[in-house]
Amino acid sequence: MTVQQIIEQKLQAGFSPSHLDVSNESFMHNVPEGSESHFKVVIVSDEFATKRLIGRHRAVNAVLADELANHIHALAIHTYTEQEWTKLQEQSPDSPNCMGGSKL
């Protein structure tokens, strides 16, 4: 299984999201072709309703702790409740461009 599939599976199991989009953004960075180092997660779940932003991100980080420790170099996280997601018209922010830091 690819790292991307593992991330998808764990988030699916952890949050029962109504929308989940895991994208491999490694190609945008200074890493070999085919790398699985930089990911962006957009996750919509009403389980976030009672949590502040930092709590939501901590929850996502906790579910992906193994992957973060061993595979993932950068993880952009965008968490929304159904209501927030509708309000945003189902658009999440783009990740910033690489500035070369992943080799350092």
Place this chain on the structure above:
Amino acid sequence: METVEKIQQQISENPILLYMKGSPKLPNCGFSAQASQALMTCGEEFAYVDILQNPDIRAELPKYADWPTFPQLWVDGELVGGCDIIMEMVQQGELQTIIKESAAKRAK
């Protein structure tokens, strides 16, 4: 000094503190660049630590903070979050608020 003590000292002595890759003028990572730019637009003085120059802090802070990635913004001794949280707070106008509130405490 132990690395953890060094981190604790940095956090307690610098009420607005950004741990980042590179410096605000020469960031080495897009996420760190966004975070430091957002902080600069708040117009208050802040401290930063370049974790690329401080490998001990880079290794230790994620455990101490229970936060796996950089940048990390700390305000008044508390972790606010990373780049995505900072940017979302900018959108909501919340970043400016907490930075100004923190600075106002010291202006008294």
